[in-house]
Amino acid sequence: MTEPTPDLSIVETRVYRGANVWSYDRSIHLVVDLGVLEEFPTNTLPGFTEELLRLLPGLREHSCSRGRRGGFVERLTEGTWLGHVTEHVALALQQIVGHDIRRGKTRQVKGQPGHYNIVFGYVDEQVGLAAARLAVRVVNDLVRHDPEFDFDAELESFILRAERTAFGPSTQAILDEAVSRDIPWIRLNQYSLVQLGQGVHAKRIRATMTSETSAIAVDVASDKDLTTKLLGAAGLPVPKQESVRSVDQAVRAAGRIGYPVVVKPLDGNHGRGVCLDLQDEDEVRASFAVAQDQSRRGWVIVESFVTGKDYRCLIIDGRLAAVAERVPASVTGDGTSTVEALVDLANADPRRGVGHEKVLTRIKVDDAAVELVREQGFEMSDVPPEGVMVKLALTGNMSTGGISIDRTFEAHPENVEIAEEAARMVGLDIAGIDFICPDITQPVRETGGAICEVNAAPGFRMHTHPTIGEPQFIAKPVVDMLFPPGAPSRIPIVAITGTNGKTTTSRMVSHIFKGMGRKVGMTSTDGVVIDERLVIKADASGPRSARMVLQNPRVDFAVFEVARGGILREGLGYERNDVAVVLNVQPDHLGLRGIDTVEQLADVKAVLVEAVPRDGHAVLNADDPLVREMRRRCSGQVVWFSMALPDDGGPGSEVRDMIDAHCRRGGKALVLEPTDRGEMIVVRHGRRDMQLAWTHLLPATFGGRARMNVQNALAAAAAAFAAGAPLHDIRQGLRTFSTNYYLSPGRLNEVEVNGVNVIVDYCHNAPGMRMLGDFVDRVGESLDSGSELGKPSRIGVIATAGDRRDEDMRELGEVAAQHFDVVVVREDANLRRREPGETAELVADGVRAAMESGAARCKQLEIVLDEIGAVHHAMSRANRGDLLVVCVDKHPAVMAELENWSQQAQAGATDNPDAPAADPDYVPPA
Incomplete structure (x- = not known):
C-alpha cells in the first residue's frame, strides 16, 4: 500500500474492575488492529499531528514515556504508531470531562503484526468505553476525513454522556474524602447510591443521605407544615x-x-x-x-413573608459545618446590554452548566422569570441602567441559577445554636436549615428573622464551590460521622490462587476463622458461602463473586478463591488483599486468552501478590520455582511454606537453606520437621520454632497419605498465621477439618459402597492427577497389606474439560495409567465447543500410549461418556475391597448416585447395574 486508509479497528474489549495483569488499578484493555496503518507511523502522515493537537490541545500536556510536559508531542513528531496515539486520545477525552486519568500503556501483541494491546485507566466504566470508541473514530478520521464525522458534535455527545453518569458534586465530595482516607467504595447503581467500606463495616450514601439518616426524619422534613409546628413547639423562630x-x-x-x-x-x-x-x-x-x-x-x-437575605446553614451530625448566603439568579445592568444579552453573558461563564454538572447552574428564562423582570419595570429587550440589579428568580437556590457567598465564620453563635437545635428536632443527621433574616451576623430573634425550611439531603455545591468566599471541606464531618477516627472500613481479605488445591485451602482457612467466631464470606468454584450458608451455587471464583461478598453486611472476614480466568477477564474486582496465597503454578488452561506458557500463567497469578499492601503478607510455596520468584513482586512480607525436608541432599536442601536465611532475618515460614513419631508442622518466626500439629493426626491428610492436603494444610496455616490467628485456633481448625462431603464437597470425599472404597475428587488436570495418583498408591498399599483374598484393583473414572490443549488431555491419560488398573474415561456435561467423544478419545489416547510403552499399571481402558453411566459401569465391575476413584464434574449427582447404590445394596439389589438416575441437586442428609 502506498496510501494510508482508515483501517484502525477494535478487535476485543475488556474492562478490569481491579488489579490485573496490566495495571495495579482498574483499567480498560483494547486489542486493536491497525491494518495497513501499521506501515504508517505519525511522521509519515502529513498534517496529522497538527490537526490532532488542534482538536485536543490537552495532548500537549501529556508527558508519555519522556517524563516531561510535551513528551507525547515529541513522540508524535518523531513518529509513533497509531495504537499509541489512540491510547492518549482516550485519556485526553476523559480529561476533558474532568476525569484526571493519566495511566496508560500500549504494547504490540506478540506474533500478530499490526495488533496492539492498549490499556488505560478510567473513573467511570461507561465513559471510559465511550472514550475508547471515539478515540478510534478520531484517529481514523485524521487519516482520511469522513464527511459524516463531525468531531464537535461527537465531542458534545460524549460530554453529555459523561454528565449523565457522573456523580453529583455532593456525592463526589464525599467520595474524594473517603478515598483520601483509604476507605473503599462501590457504586451500587447507575445513580448516586454508593457503598463506603466493606462487609460489616459498610455504610451507604445516596447524595447526602446516609445509611444513618432516619426515614421518619426525612418524612418530617418533607412535610413543611409538620416541621414548622415541631420547630415552633421548641421555641424556635418560624413564620x-x-x-x-x-x-x-x-x-x-x-x-x-x-x-x-x-x-x-x-x-x-x-x-x-x-x-x-x-x-x-x-x-x-x-x-x-x-x-x-x-x-x-x-x-x-x-x-x-419574612424579609431579609436567604441563608443556608448546613448541620452535620448535630454540628454546624457551613453557612452560605444564597443570592437569587440576577444580572446587573451595564448601560448598554439588554436583559436578554446580560443573561446570555452570565450563562457563558464556564462555571455554569446544566443541572448539577458544574459549580453553577445556567440561568433559565421561563415565563415566571419574564414576569418577574416585568414587575421590576423591564422587558427582556430593555437595557437596564448601569449598576441596577434585575432579578430573574425570587428564591436563592443554586439549581435555579443563583450564586452563593460563604458566611461560615460570620454567623452569630445564637443563630448557630438555633440551626443545630432545628436539625435535632427534626432528627436529621445531615440537614440544611434555611434562614431568612436581615443579617446572619445578628441574632435572628432580635432582627426578626425565621427558619423557613428544613431540608433532608441538602446539596453541598454551594459550600464546596461558593461563588464568593472560601470553600468549606464539609465532606470531612460526613465521613467522620460514618467512620469515626480509628474506626475500620475494610475487612481482612485472604485471596488464594494456584493451579491445584485452591478450593480445599480456601475451605481450610474459612474453617479456621469460622471456629474463631468470625462471619466468613467465601467464594470458590462451588459457589458463594456466607457464614456457612451456600447462598449462590455456581462457579464463583471470579471478581463479581468477590464484590458480592464485600457488599454483604454480615461478613467480617473474606476468603476468596481466585482463578486465572477471572483475573484475565475482569481483574481482581477489589483493590487489595491482606494475605495472598499462591499454592503452585502448573501447565493448565494454556492456550486460552493469550496465555501460552507456564511463565505467562505465573505472571497472571502473581497479580494477587502485587495486590498485597505494605502491611500485608504473601504466602508462597517455596518448593515451586515460579512461585518463589513472586517474592520480588510483593510490597509486604513473605511467608514461606514448604514440604521439603532438611538435609535431603536434593533441591529441598536449597529450599530449606533459603527459608533458614529468611527466618534469621526475622521472617516467617511453615515447614515440616521429621520426628520419630511422624511429621510435625512447625511455625517458624525469626529464631522461634513453634510446633503446630502432627500431619498424620489431621483428618484431611488421611493419616499423612494425602500429600496434597498436607501441603494445603501448610498453606492454610500460614495464611491464618499471617492474618493474625492464634496458633491454638489454627491447630483446632486443622484438627476439626475433614474431607467429608459436608465440609469439603467434591474434594477427596471417602465413602464405602457395598464394600468398595470410593474416593470422589475434582481432579481434572495432569498435575492434579500426579498428586491424586500418589495418594492412590499410598492408600492402595495399605489396602494390599490388609487384603486376605488377593490384590485389590484400583479403578479410576477420569475426565477433563474440553478447553484444554490436546497434549494436556493426553498427558492426563498417561499419568492416570500409571496409577490405576482400570481406567474409565468419561466427559463433562459442558463439552466447551468440542464434539461428543472428542475429549474422551484424546484422554484415552494418552492411556493407550502409556499402556503400549509397557511401563503403565493400567491393563484395561473403557470409555463411557455419561458421568452417571461411568459411575454405574465402574461400580458394577468393582469387587469388595477394591479402590474406586471418581473424578467428578457434578459431585452432588455422583454422591446421590453412590448413596442410592448403597441403599439398594442394603436392600439386596447389589447386582442391579441399572440404578435410577440421581437428582443432580440432591444433597445427602446430615
Missing part, C-alpha cells in the same frame, strides 16, 4: 403558616396571616413552586396553581 388544598382556602389563610405572604408546595424541593412576597388576593390565586403543581400530595403552604 406563621397554614396548610391548604384549595385556592379559596389559600386566600382565607393569607387574610388571617396577613400580607405579604409566601405560597409554596408542602413537600417540594430545590425551590420549585415557591412564590414570594405576594401582596394581595389576586397574586395568591395566581401563585396557588404554581405551588400545587410541584406538590406531590396536593397540599400547599401559606406562610408569612
Whole structure:
C-alpha cells in the first residue's frame, strides 16, 4: 500500500474492575488492529499531528514515556504508531470531562503484526468505553476525513454522556474524602447510591443521605407544615403558616396571616413552586396553581413573608459545618446590554452548566422569570441602567441559577445554636436549615428573622464551590460521622490462587476463622458461602463473586478463591488483599486468552501478590520455582511454606537453606520437621520454632497419605498465621477439618459402597492427577497389606474439560495409567465447543500410549461418556475391597448416585447395574 486508509479497528474489549495483569488499578484493555496503518507511523502522515493537537490541545500536556510536559508531542513528531496515539486520545477525552486519568500503556501483541494491546485507566466504566470508541473514530478520521464525522458534535455527545453518569458534586465530595482516607467504595447503581467500606463495616450514601439518616426524619422534613409546628413547639423562630388544598382556602389563610405572604408546595424541593412576597388576593390565586403543581400530595403552604437575605446553614451530625448566603439568579445592568444579552453573558461563564454538572447552574428564562423582570419595570429587550440589579428568580437556590457567598465564620453563635437545635428536632443527621433574616451576623430573634425550611439531603455545591468566599471541606464531618477516627472500613481479605488445591485451602482457612467466631464470606468454584450458608451455587471464583461478598453486611472476614480466568477477564474486582496465597503454578488452561506458557500463567497469578499492601503478607510455596520468584513482586512480607525436608541432599536442601536465611532475618515460614513419631508442622518466626500439629493426626491428610492436603494444610496455616490467628485456633481448625462431603464437597470425599472404597475428587488436570495418583498408591498399599483374598484393583473414572490443549488431555491419560488398573474415561456435561467423544478419545489416547510403552499399571481402558453411566459401569465391575476413584464434574449427582447404590445394596439389589438416575441437586442428609 502506498496510501494510508482508515483501517484502525477494535478487535476485543475488556474492562478490569481491579488489579490485573496490566495495571495495579482498574483499567480498560483494547486489542486493536491497525491494518495497513501499521506501515504508517505519525511522521509519515502529513498534517496529522497538527490537526490532532488542534482538536485536543490537552495532548500537549501529556508527558508519555519522556517524563516531561510535551513528551507525547515529541513522540508524535518523531513518529509513533497509531495504537499509541489512540491510547492518549482516550485519556485526553476523559480529561476533558474532568476525569484526571493519566495511566496508560500500549504494547504490540506478540506474533500478530499490526495488533496492539492498549490499556488505560478510567473513573467511570461507561465513559471510559465511550472514550475508547471515539478515540478510534478520531484517529481514523485524521487519516482520511469522513464527511459524516463531525468531531464537535461527537465531542458534545460524549460530554453529555459523561454528565449523565457522573456523580453529583455532593456525592463526589464525599467520595474524594473517603478515598483520601483509604476507605473503599462501590457504586451500587447507575445513580448516586454508593457503598463506603466493606462487609460489616459498610455504610451507604445516596447524595447526602446516609445509611444513618432516619426515614421518619426525612418524612418530617418533607412535610413543611409538620416541621414548622415541631420547630415552633421548641421555641424556635418560624413564620406563621397554614396548610391548604384549595385556592379559596389559600386566600382565607393569607387574610388571617396577613400580607405579604409566601405560597409554596408542602413537600417540594430545590425551590420549585415557591412564590414570594405576594401582596394581595389576586397574586395568591395566581401563585396557588404554581405551588400545587410541584406538590406531590396536593397540599400547599401559606406562610408569612419574612424579609431579609436567604441563608443556608448546613448541620452535620448535630454540628454546624457551613453557612452560605444564597443570592437569587440576577444580572446587573451595564448601560448598554439588554436583559436578554446580560443573561446570555452570565450563562457563558464556564462555571455554569446544566443541572448539577458544574459549580453553577445556567440561568433559565421561563415565563415566571419574564414576569418577574416585568414587575421590576423591564422587558427582556430593555437595557437596564448601569449598576441596577434585575432579578430573574425570587428564591436563592443554586439549581435555579443563583450564586452563593460563604458566611461560615460570620454567623452569630445564637443563630448557630438555633440551626443545630432545628436539625435535632427534626432528627436529621445531615440537614440544611434555611434562614431568612436581615443579617446572619445578628441574632435572628432580635432582627426578626425565621427558619423557613428544613431540608433532608441538602446539596453541598454551594459550600464546596461558593461563588464568593472560601470553600468549606464539609465532606470531612460526613465521613467522620460514618467512620469515626480509628474506626475500620475494610475487612481482612485472604485471596488464594494456584493451579491445584485452591478450593480445599480456601475451605481450610474459612474453617479456621469460622471456629474463631468470625462471619466468613467465601467464594470458590462451588459457589458463594456466607457464614456457612451456600447462598449462590455456581462457579464463583471470579471478581463479581468477590464484590458480592464485600457488599454483604454480615461478613467480617473474606476468603476468596481466585482463578486465572477471572483475573484475565475482569481483574481482581477489589483493590487489595491482606494475605495472598499462591499454592503452585502448573501447565493448565494454556492456550486460552493469550496465555501460552507456564511463565505467562505465573505472571497472571502473581497479580494477587502485587495486590498485597505494605502491611500485608504473601504466602508462597517455596518448593515451586515460579512461585518463589513472586517474592520480588510483593510490597509486604513473605511467608514461606514448604514440604521439603532438611538435609535431603536434593533441591529441598536449597529450599530449606533459603527459608533458614529468611527466618534469621526475622521472617516467617511453615515447614515440616521429621520426628520419630511422624511429621510435625512447625511455625517458624525469626529464631522461634513453634510446633503446630502432627500431619498424620489431621483428618484431611488421611493419616499423612494425602500429600496434597498436607501441603494445603501448610498453606492454610500460614495464611491464618499471617492474618493474625492464634496458633491454638489454627491447630483446632486443622484438627476439626475433614474431607467429608459436608465440609469439603467434591474434594477427596471417602465413602464405602457395598464394600468398595470410593474416593470422589475434582481432579481434572495432569498435575492434579500426579498428586491424586500418589495418594492412590499410598492408600492402595495399605489396602494390599490388609487384603486376605488377593490384590485389590484400583479403578479410576477420569475426565477433563474440553478447553484444554490436546497434549494436556493426553498427558492426563498417561499419568492416570500409571496409577490405576482400570481406567474409565468419561466427559463433562459442558463439552466447551468440542464434539461428543472428542475429549474422551484424546484422554484415552494418552492411556493407550502409556499402556503400549509397557511401563503403565493400567491393563484395561473403557470409555463411557455419561458421568452417571461411568459411575454405574465402574461400580458394577468393582469387587469388595477394591479402590474406586471418581473424578467428578457434578459431585452432588455422583454422591446421590453412590448413596442410592448403597441403599439398594442394603436392600439386596447389589447386582442391579441399572440404578435410577440421581437428582443432580440432591444433597445427602446430615
